[in-house]
Amino acid sequence: MAVCVGLDVGTTGVKAVAVSPDGSVVARAGHSYPLSTPRLGWSEQDPEAWWRAAEAALAEVSAGVEVAGIGLSGQMHGLVALDAAGRVLRPAILWNDQRTGDECAEIEGIVGVDRLIELTGNRALAGFTAPKLLWLRRYEPAAFAQIARICLPKDYVRLRLTGEWATDVADASGTLLLDVAERRWSEEVLAALDVPASWLPPALESSAISGRYGSIPVAAGAGDCAAAALGVGIDRPGPLSIVLGTSGVVFAALPDYRPERAGRLHTFCHAVPGMWHAMGVMLSAAGSLQWFRDRLAPEVSFDDLVAEAGGWAAGADGLVFLPYLAGERTPHADPSARGAFVGLSMHHDRGALVRAVLEGVAFGLRDSLELLRGLGVEVSCARVSGGGSRGDVWLGIVASVLGIPLETTAAEEGSAYGAALLGGVAGEMFGDVHEAAARCVKVERRIEPDAAEADRYEHQYQRYRELYPAIHDDREER
Numbered sequence: 485m486a487v488c489v490g491l492d493v494g495t496t497g498v499k500a501v502a503v504s505p506d507g508s509v510v511a512r513a514g515h516s517y518p519l520s521t522p523r524l525g526w527s528e529q530d531p532e533a534w535w536r537a538a539e540a541a542l543a544e545v546s547a548g549v550e551v552a553g554i555g556l557s558g559q560m561h562g563l564v565a566l567d568a569a570g571r572v573l574r575p576a577i578l579w580n581d582q583r584t585g586d587e588c589a590e591i592e593g594i595v596g597v598d599r600l601i602e603l604t605g606n607r608a609l610a611g612f613t614a615p616k617l618l619w620l621r622r623y624e625p626a627a628f629a630q631i632a633r634i635c636l637p638k639d640y641v642r643l644r645l646t647g648e649w650a651t652d653v654a655d656a657s658g659t660l661l662l663d664v665a666e667r668r669w670s671e672e673v674l675a676a677l678d679v680p681a682s683w684l685p686p687a688l689e690s691s692a693i694s695g696r697y698g699s700i701p702v703a704a705g706a707g708d709c710a711a712a713a714l715g716v717g718i719d720r721p722g723p724l725s726i727v728l729g730t731s732g733v734v735f736a737a738l739p740d741y742r743p744e745r746a747g748r749l750h751t752f753c754h755a756v757p758g759m760w761h762a763m764g765v766m767l768s769a770a771g772s773l774q775w776f777r778d779r780l781a782p783e784v785s786f787d788d789l790v791a792e793a794g795g796w797a798a799g800a801d802g803l804v805f806l807p808y809l810a811g812e813r814t815p816h817a818d819p820s821a822r823g824a825f826v827g828l829s830m831h832h833d834r835g836a837l838v839r840a841v842l843e844g845v846a847f848g849l850r851d852s853l854e855l856l857r858g859l860g861v862e863v864s865c866a867r868v869s870g871g872g873s874r875g876d877v878w879l880g881i882v883a884s885v886l887g888i889p890l891e892t893t894a895a896e897e898g899s900a901y902g903a904a905l906l907g908g909v910a911g912e913m914f915g916d917v918h919e920a921a922a923r924c925v926k927v928e929r930r931i932e933p934d935a936a937e938a939d940r941y942e943h944q945y946q947r948y949r950e951l952y953p954a955i956h957d958d959r960e961e962r
Contacts, residue, residue, distance in 0.1 A: 486552040487511075488913050489545055490897070490904030492708060493534050493558030493638045495519065495578065500541035501897045502549060503904040505913055507924025509895055513544035520575060525582040528575035531564050534637060535644045542645075553911020554645075554697055555903035556705030557712075558638030560658040563616040568632040574624065576637060577616045579658075582811075582819055584615035587622070591615060591660070595676050597747070603673060605657065605664040605743040605751030605760075610819065614660035617679060634683050638705055645702060646695030649685045652704035654711075656687045657752030664760070665741040667753055690755035691909040691917055703910035706755035708899040709733055709763060714755050715902030716867035716893050717925035719918050723865050723891070724856070726882070727898070728872030732769025732845060734852035736861045737761050748815040749855050755906065756917050762859055764814035764852020768823070769845050770872035772807045776841050781834065787875070792835030793842055794877045798884065798937040799944045800836045802827040805844030806951055815851045816952060826951055842878050843941070846885035847948040853886055865889040865930075869898055876931070884937040885945065894926040 487502040487510060497516035501509050515537035520528045542554070561579040566572060577583075588608035592600060601607060608615055613636070620628045635643065636659070639651045656662045656669075661679065663670035669684050688694055688704040695702050705711065713725035713735045725735040738760040743751040754761040768775070777789060804826045811819035825840060857863065868890045872878055883890045895901050905920040914920035 486550040486911075486913060488904045488908030488911055489542065489551050489554045490900040490902065490907060491538050491542060491554065491556050491641065492711070492898070492900035492903055493538060493556070493641050494708070495559050495580070498534065498537040498541045499897065499900040500545045501900045501904055502545040502551075503901065503908065503924065505923070507895065507926060509897060509901070511545040511549070512897070513541040515540050527578040527581040529578060531572050531576050531637070531640045534641050538641045538645070551700050552913045553701045553703060553907035553909070555703040555905065555907030555910065556638045556642055557708050557899040557903035558636070558641070558655070560636065560655055560707040560709070561611045561613050562637040563613050564635045564637065564640045565620065565627065565631050566633045566635065567630045570633070570643070573627045573630055579611045581616070582610045584610045584619045585819070587615035587618040590618060591677065595673060600660075600673075601743050601745065601747045603663055603670050604660050605741070606660060607747035607817065608660060609813070609817065612658060612660045614673075614677060614679070618677065631683060633685070635685060639685065642694060642702065642705075645697050648695030650694040650704060651685045651687050652690045652706055652755070653687050653753040654690055654755045655705070655707035658707055662687065662753070664751060664753055689757045691757070691906050693910045701910040703906040705903055705906055707752070709735060710752065710755040710761065711899040711902035711906070712869060713737070713761065713902065714905055714917060714921065715895065715898055715925070716869050717921045718867060719756050719921040720759070723867050724863060726849060726866045726868045726890070727870045728770050728868060728878070728882070729870035730769065730771040730774070732766040732849055733763055734849050734856065735761055735763040736856050738861070742859055744855060744859055748817065749852070749859070755902065762856060762861070764855055766807065766845070766848040766852070767811060767813055768807045768809040769848070770870060772805070772809060772823070772841050772845055773838070773872070775809055776838065789838045790842070790875050790877050793839035795835050796839040798940045800839040800843065801829070801832070803832055803836055803840040804944065804948055804951065805840040806948070807841070807844045807848050808952070815855055821952065824951070842881050843885065843944065844948065846882045847945050849882060850885050850945055863888055865891055867891050867893060869893070869896065879931045880934065883931045883933040885941045887933050887938050889933065890931040891927045892929050894928045895924075
């Protein structure tokens with residue numbers, strides 16, 4: 485039996501899965517690597533570590549089986565700078581690196597905020613790729629002068645895997661260098677920022693063949709968010725994708741290019757040809773619960789903490805948690821935002837604090853949902869994935885705060901699973917991504933919102949919003 489394989493080049497390690505034609509995961513492998521933080525706010529990795537981990541994981545999941553195709557996904561926005569011989573010039577600068585605040589302001593000043601959003605679907609944020617190039621030009625001119633090519637993390641693995649230099653339009657959307665509406669590199673932005681077009685690889689559709697590993701076709705792939713959405717069946721407008729990982733994502737497929745004019749949502753090309761997506765990203769979703777456990781209750785399991793939260797009624801008797809532990813992206817785009825518990829009283833206990841954390845994350849997801857509705861996205865339900873999706877208490881809270889049913893799927897491999905489906909299309913296991921999703925993605929259960937809790941949360945959500953003043957688009961007033 486032939487399988488398709490997905491490789492996800494994540495921030496902490498590579499995950500690989502082998503998927504059968506009916507969507508069953510028949511093999512899994514994972515290999516981790518370190519993260520370097522040489523200075524406050526910096527985040528870097530050695531690209532060679534990605535390749536070693538990917539090579540080992542691929543060997544494990546493909547042992548003894550016929551592989552029809554391979555797909556790639558990975559952390560977005562990272563910068564890998566290569567010289568003319570293909571050598572890595574310095575450690576890769578990652579998506580969560582925060583050193584480029586000045587460069588973001590410079591880009592928005594050069595291109596103009598409105599024009600930048602019109603072309604790229606996004607404001608300039610510190611995690612994106614283009615500001616990193618400007619930072620290199622300013623602070624590491626010797627390395628910058630040697631650049632001949634650049635690539636994104638998963639695309640470095642592709643280069644080592646196939647010898648081909650390429651990317652896909654979904655991942656390229658996160659560079660701030662792509663004309664997202666036209667699905668090609670933006671000549672206007674490149675000229676404005678003085679970035680040579682020759683530095684950029686061909687940008688393909690996600691299911692296109694980008695090269696071969698021996699005789700096995702390798703799909704162009706997608707950034708992790710688009711791949712994860714495909715992996716839960718978001719191949720067209722309809723259900724949302726919600727990811728309750730370290731960060732939180734609310735993702736909607738769009739039939740046309742539809743940027744949010746204030747740039748509070750990200751608008752990217754989807755991994756489906758001729759489609760786009762808009763998404764909100766909160767930086768501390770399940771990461772908020774991880775922080776609480778690690779700092780305040782390291783001896784207690786996550787299951788026990790969530791069980792304690794389940795002993796409190798919706799609203800935790802007025803206790804509100806702001807989940808801005810690492811700044812925030814949607815809707816505030818404020819790296820200086822900080823978390824807080826508000827409304828503490830003598831009778832609140834640990835369970836109440838945990839309940840407030842779970843609810844605060846749900847309110848953060850609601851912020852993104854409201855912005856998507858403002859784009860005209862019609863919402864019926866959401867497919868939920870990520871580590872936080874495994875507990876009924878948290879899923880019930882999220883469903884009631886958002887006011888929509890949630891669905892879980894049988895496969896929980898996220899981005900690697902979506903990448904495998906793309907590999908299956910490249911390897912002709914499936915006719916296209918729609919067939920791949922229809923055959924492989926299976927809804928396992930559905931969580932309905934509680935009407936009484938939803939009413940209570942409506943009041944609590946308004947309190948939550950008042951605690952961090954909404955960022956209004958005041959450009960028309962200036």
